[in-house]
Amino acid sequence: MAASSYAGRILYVDLASGDVQKEPLAPELARDYLGGAGINARLAYDLIKPGLDAFSPENVLIIGAGPLVGTLAPATPKTDAATKSPLTGTLGLSTSGHFGSMLKYAGYDHLVIRGRAPRPAYLKIEDGRVEVCDASHLWGKDIFETTDALNKEHPGFWVSCIGPAGENRVRFSFILTEKQSTWGRGGFGAVMGSKNLKAIVVRGSRGIEVADPKRFEDDCDAWMGRFSGVKSNKVWSQIGTMIGWEGYARLGYLSYKNWKVAYPLERTIQEFGAQALRERIKKGTISCPSCPLGCKAYLGGADGPAVATSCVLGFTWQLGLRCDVGSYENAVKAFELCNRYGVDHMTFGNLMGHLNDHFQQGTITLEDTLGYVPELGFEATMDLLHKVAYREGIGDVLADAWYGVVDRFHKGSWEEAVQIKKLDPPFDIRAVLSTETFGQLVEPRGGHMNQSISINILGDRTPEQLRRYCGGHIGIPDQAMERVFAQPDKPSVPRITRWVQDYNAILFSLGVCQRAPISFQYNTQVCSDFYSAATGLETSPQELLHIGERIWNLQKAFNVREGFRRQDDMAPARWMKDPLVVEGREVPAVPEQAIGRLLDEYYDERDWDLETGLPTREKLVELGLGDVAEDLKRMGI
Amino acid sequence: MDAGQHPILAYPEKCTGCMRCQLRCSWTYVSAFNPSESYIQVELGDLNRISFTELCNACGFCVDECPFGALELA
Numbered sequence: 271m272a273a274s275s276y277a278g279r280i281l282y283v284d285l286a287s288g289d290v291q292k293e294p295l296a297p298e299l300a301r302d303y304l305g306g307a308g309i310n311a312r313l314a315y316d317l318i319k320p321g322l323d324a325f326s327p328e329n330v331l332i333i334g335a336g337p338l339v340g341t342l343a344p345a346t347p348k349t350d351a352a353t354k355s356p357l358t359g360t361l362g363l364s365t366s367g368h369f370g371s372m373l374k375y376a377g378y379d380h381l382v383i384r385g386r387a388p389r390p391a392y393l394k395i396e397d398g399r400v401e402v403c404d405a406s407h408l409w410g411k412d413i414f415e416t417t418d419a420l421n422k423e424h425p426g427f428w429v430s431c432i433g434p435a436g437e438n439r440v441r442f443s444f445i446l447t448e449k450q451s452t453w454g455r456g457g458f459g460a461v462m463g464s465k466n467l468k469a470i471v472v473r474g475s476r477g478i479e480v481a482d483p484k485r486f487e488d489d490c491d492a493w494m495g496r497f498s499g500v501k502s503n504k505v506w507s508q509i510g511t512m513i514g515w516e517g518y519a520r521l522g523y524l525s526y527k528n529w530k531v532a533y534p535l536e537r538t539i540q541e542f543g544a545q546a547l548r549e550r551i552k553k554g555t556i557s558c559p560s561c562p563l564g565c566k567a568y569l570g571g572a573d574g575p576a577v578a579t580s581c582v583l584g585f586t587w588q589l590g591l592r593c594d595v596g597s598y599e600n601a602v603k604a605f606e607l608c609n610r611y612g613v614d615h616m617t618f619g620n621l622m623g624h625l626n627d628h629f630q631q632g633t634i635t636l637e638d639t640l641g642y643v644p645e646l647g648f649e650a651t652m653d654l655l656h657k658v659a660y661r662e663g664i665g666d667v668l669a670d671a672w673y674g675v676v677d678r679f680h681k682g683s684w685e686e687a688v689q690i691k692k693l694d695p696p697f698d699i700r701a702v703l704s705t706e707t708f709g710q711l712v713e714p715r716g717g718h719m720n721q722s723i724s725i726n727i728l729g730d731r732t733p734e735q736l737r738r739y740c741g742g743h744i745g746i747p748d749q750a751m752e753r754v755f756a757q758p759d760k761p762s763v764p765r766i767t768r769w770v771q772d773y774n775a776i777l778f779s780l781g782v783c784q785r786a787p788i789s790f791q792y793n794t795q796v797c798s799d800f801y802s803a804a805t806g807l808e809t810s811p812q813e814l815l816h817i818g819e820r821i822w823n824l825q826k827a828f829n830v831r832e833g834f835r836r837q838d839d840m841a842p843a844r845w846m847k848d849p850l851v852v853e854g855r856e857v858p859a860v861p862e863q864a865i866g867r868l869l870d871e872y873y874d875e876r877d878w879d880l881e882t883g884l885p886t887r888e889k890l891v892e893l894g895l896g897d898v899a900e901d902l903k904r905m906g907i
Numbered sequence: 908m909d910a911g912q913h914p915i916l917a918y919p920e921k922c923t924g925c926m927r928c929q930l931r932c933s934w935t936y937v938s939a940f941n942p943s944e945s946y947i948q949v950e951l952g953d954l955n956r957i958s959f960t961e962l963c964n965a966c967g968f969c970v971d972e973c974p975f976g977a978l979e980l981a
Contacts, residue, residue: 477939557925562974
């Protein structure tokens with residue numbers, strides 16, 4: 271029987287047969303992989319066979335919530351999803367802010383969905399009662415309509431659902447929970463759509479207990495006490511991720527025109543900055559369950575709709591700047607449409623920018639675009655969003671993301687696509703070398719960085735600050751600290767990234783949010799204390815880091831089985847060959863040789879083979895992944 | 908019982924839906940984290956709806972717990 275603070279069960283649902291199985295959560299699974307993203311990785315590795323088409327019924331959608339989710343442990347809402355991604359072909363990973371709490375109150379730590387329903391369906395989970403229900407009345411509705419309809423039909427339930435983009439298997443469509451929390455990048459919506467699964471609704475009435483109530487409560491109160499003393503948290507609550515806007519703009523992160531030039535600084539700050547957000551756009555503050563920060567927001571213009579976002583900066587950049595929609599109000603309207611359809615605005619903005627840039631250069635013609643005239647702007651954005659969601663005309667090409675673009679416009683050449691493992695990355699390594707920008711190269715899900723977040727995204731931390739973070743916060747062992755700080759004035763970013771990723775794997779497996787104000791308060795010692803008090807299983811920072819390393823290597827092994835190698839960790843050609851122009855100043859490219867050296871340092875820090883970028887057999891065995899080592903050996907890898 | 912008649916005043920416009928009030932309440936009274944057994948109920952929506960069950964004795968723990976000032980002892 272799993273320890274306290276776990277719900278204690280994994281729910282398996284086969285949509286084809288309607289079969290429902292509730293299996294006990296094996297204690298060794300919890301001990302070895304913690305929960306959430308960790309156990310998800312093990313389930314994904316065991317259940318998703320290599321070479322599978324992501325749209326086949328055999329693909330599995332896994333949702334998991336770690337042992338701290340659903341408790342009073344501050345900011346522990348994180349619910350992880352895993353699948354084979356139809357966008358990247360890698361292990362698809364995403365973390366969301368809702369759902370998991372209610373899943374645990376219903377009595378389950380993980381939900382595993384297999385098969386394809388014979389007709390549109392939604393899954394209803396209410397404590398021990400699990401049903402596959404008819405969704406024919408919902409199919410075709412957008413996400414908001416679906417959520418409202420199911421909220422009315424099932425009061426008190428939380429709704430996760432897809433819109434037309436998911437139904438039409440747009441490869442970068444997402445799942446939205448209660449209209450505010452996403453399983454966002456990598457095409458999770460399309461996986462649900464391929465299963466004829468329109469929605470999951472969940473309600474629970476079971477309590478979560480902890481092993482040592484006094485210790486747990488003291489830890490919660492101490493955490494909240496420390497948190498309330500940090501002045502910048504108030505700013506996070508007011509403007510969310512826009513706290514980074516001006517810094518990002520000055521560095522050149524906020525580029526447009528297909529990664530060539532930073533959006534004009536003055537307009538970036540005046541029209542789309544924090545002041546505009548406060549005065550014209552923000553209508554309310556939202557928190558994930560258990561979170562005291564409140565970095566999410568309700569948005570709307572003077573006459574526009576209210577739409578929720580978990581990352582204010584993301585859509586402001588992608589739609590406001592990249593799609594150049596003209597005003598913050600227009601950006602909100604376009605964002606609302608993205609959320610109704612279920613289209614990832616990040617990939618959409620990059621595709622739109624790519625299309626425009628190449629059309630202007632003449633490398634894409636009207637014949638290529640089926641007569642569609644690419645342009646930026648609000649009307650063009652709203653029109654193209656519709657075309658993509660419904661796979662109409664050029665939208666059908668773009669709905670397959672970089673596969674469609676490369677196949678139709680570039681005769682199979684990937685040189686022009688700014689992507690890493692087919693996922694377009696958010697943060698430009700030319701602007702700053704940080705764990706976030708480097709981490710995008712090696713994250714298992716492809717070009718995203720949320721498992722590599724540390725404290726240096728603006729590149730302005732001193733070596734001493736980094737030393738304190740690495741040693742005190744993460745608890746990097748002394749020998750590793752020597753390697754990281756071999757050049758005292760120039761700490762190794764790739765080596766730090768390895769440890770940051772292991773730390774983030776812990777957070778994602780416990781259910782802790784990785785937003786800076788939260789993860790700062792959660793260091794490995796605090797994680798260890800909370801975990802021990804909650805579950806009754808004593809652990810330590812070193813043990814947790816070891817588990818984090820195990821989880822990371824398992825995620826990597828999934829991709830190794832799918833054929834991913836060192837060359838797939840390379841940066842996009844644009845970053846390696848072309849400068850970025852920031853307010854008239856050229857920021858140089860990062861040449862391929864330099865990227866190669868960074869990868870060498872990273873693989874070395876991971877004890878992976880430098881030539882292939884793969885975990886060695888010895889490393890896998892050391893981590894208790896001997897079965898994985900055998901698999902790879904059998905496959906001749 | 909409507910929030911307006913209750914010894915604890917609720918300000919839904921300040922409520923972010925974090926549910927910490929519900930978690931603190933059920934933790935206090937049933938030693939488990941279980942919003943369905945909490946004496947304060949928060950219904951998520953464009954404007955969250957806050958209500959109190961008849962079992963609420965206005966102990967004020969939810970007021971202390973709320974990070975956003977959405978609750979106040981009258």
